[in-house]
Amino acid sequence: MKSSRRKFLSTSTLAIAGSLAACRSTDAASRGLIALPPTGRVDDEEYWQLVRLQYPLTTDRVYLNTGGLGPAPYTVLDAVNTKMMSLQRLSETGHTSLDSVRPDVARFIGVQEDEIAFTRNATEGNATVASGLKLERGDEVIFESHAHPGGAMAWMVRQKEDGIKVKIFEPSADSGEENLQRIKDLVTPATRVIQVSHVTAPTGIRMPVKEIAAIARDAGAWFHVDGAQSLGMIEMDLSDIGCDSYASSGHKWLGAPHGTGILFVRRDRQDEVRPTEAGAYTNSDYELPDVFDYTDSARRYESGTRDASTVAGIHAAVQFQEQIGTDLVEERGQYLGRYLRSQVREIDGVTVISPVTAEMDSAMSTVKLANIGYRDLYRYLIQEHQLRCRIVSERGIDGLRISTHIFNTKADCDRVIEGIRQATRV
Ligand SMILES: Cc1ncc(COP(=O)(O)O)c(C=O)c1O
Numbered sequence: 512m513k514s515s516r517r518k519f520l521s522t523s524t525l526a527i528a529g530s531l532a533a534c535r536s537t538d539a540a541s542r543g544l545i546a547l548p549p550t551g552r553v554d555d556e557e558y559w560q561l562v563r564l565q566y567p568l569t570t571d572r573v574y575l576n577t578g579g580l581g582p583a584p585y586t587v588l589d590a591v592n593t594k595m596m597s598l599q600r601l602s603e604t605g606h607t608s609l610d611s612v613r614p615d616v617a618r619f620i621g622v623q624e625d626e627i628a629f630t631r632n633a634t635e636g637n638a639t640v641a642s643g644l645k646l647e648r649g650d651e652v653i654f655e656s657h658a659h660p661g662g663a664m665a666w667m668v669r670q671k672e673d674g675i676k677v678k679i680f681e682p683s684a685d686s687g688e689e690n691l692q693r694i695k696d697l698v699t700p701a702t703r704v705i706q707v708s709h710v711t712a713p714t715g716i717r718m719p720v721k722e723i724a725a726i727a728r729d730a731g732a733w734f735h736v737d738g739a740q741s742l743g744m745i746e747m748d749l750s751d752i753g754c755d756s757y758a759s760s761g762h763k764w765l766g767a768p769h770g771t772g773i774l775f776v777r778r779d780r781q782d783e784v785r786p787t788e789a790g791a792y793t794n795s796d797y798e799l800p801d802v803f804d805y806t807d808s809a810r811r812y813e814s815g816t817r818d819a820s821t822v823a824g825i826h827a828a829v830q831f832q833e834q835i836g837t838d839l840v841e842e843r844g845q846y847l848g849r850y851l852r853s854q855v856r857e858i859d860g861v862t863v864i865s866p867v868t869a870e871m872d873s874a875m876s877t878v879k880l881a882n883i884g885y886r887d888l889y890r891y892l893i894q895e896h897q898l899r900c901r902i903v904s905e906r907g908i909d910g911l912r913i914s915t916h917i918f919n920t921k922a923d924c925d926r927v928i929e930g931i932r933q934a935t936r937v
Pocket of ligand 1 (some may be wrong): 632660710711739
């Protein structure tokens with residue numbers, strides 16, 4: 512694990528010494544002008560209330576669906592607005608500014624700047640790899656049965672159109688070792704690709720990605736990680752993991768603007784992933800009709816005009832998390848998740864389906880109640896308790912997923928615990 516990338520960027524524009532209650536009522540506070548103290552502690556609720564104030568997110572309800580879509584803090588929205596306005600004033604694309612953001616974003620995930628492309632979402636990054644790898648009829652791809660459609664569909668298209676074979680394993684929530692065994696059991700001489708969700712969407716299982724990378728290497732297979740649920744939730748060092756490619760959304764745990772994503776493809780293997788959407792910026796040497804070479808970096812996957820203002824938003828989101836400390840961001844989500852799971856497990860009629868071991872757990876908690884179906888539970892919690900969670904209908908899990916992130920507080924978790932307690936009695 513990388514050492515903490517915490518940065519002490521915060522400079523106080525207003526004294527933090529004033530009472531939190533006073534801060535909360537001012538627009539200055541809600542515009543994120545209350546600087547965060549340079550260091551926070553995972554269990555210091557006053558600190559996390561200050562973090563909460565950095566978001567325009569309404570207080571009319573408690574938001575617990577970062578796994579679906581994460582709110583952006585003011586600093587991100589301001590960066591987008593500023594960039595958009597400056598570009599609109601000149602009517603320029605701002606395309607070169609993507610390159611000025613790239614080093615910081617690459618460093619944030621532990622890779623080189625020529626290894627990342629900016630995308631619109633995780634689906635696009637996953638599909639770039641799945642559609643671009645040069646595979647033949649009969650080649651096999653392994654991934655987990657809990658894969659999100661945004662990680663699975665492109666493979667299904669290749670199975671239908673190109674005759675590759677999709678093989679799936681049921682992920683275990685109990686043992687990382689078991690997951691490794693289930694993958695090994697599917698490997699054959701025809702295995703060309705192994706893919707996993709870093710953290711699975713339905714129940715928040717954290718996969719042993721470093722060990723899976725070793726299995727893929729031994730099998731001579733490409734290893735792709737769908738990181739939609741890990742970027743901004745888990746401190747990231749992709750070089751340590753050793754995957755060949757990784758794709759994520761920006762608009763979940765990272766708190767970047769809607770319609771953003773990052774794709775990493777290892778520099779020395781980029782020629783194995785054909786750009787499927789080619790256009791301006793895909794090429795280096797180019798002269799019609801005979802001369803053509805790819806751009807010498809992952810920029811080859813970024814064709815056409817892009818929205819540079821949302822990329823400025825990714826940059827601001829990265830800086831915001833680094834200001835808090837990426838290690839502390841990870842710790843906080845887990846701390847709240849663990850608290851929540853430990854409490855609801857004690858309630859009669861509640862089953863926690865998500866992992867409960869430190870090896871495999873995450874900031875997402877999926878639960879089931881004996882007395883009430885998952886759709887009714889979802890409706891009950893939002894209507895009666897103003898708790899916005901997410902249903903999990905995938906693979907017959909039929910549960911309710913609760914995401915806990917840095918803008919959530921322990922008081923939010925207590926409201927969920929009480930809401931679930933009351934739901935067991937309806
Ligand atoms: C594991 C996983 N992959 C892919 C996606 C799709 O993400 P996006 O909508 O950003 O393409 C999601 C969304 O929830 C997801 O959880």
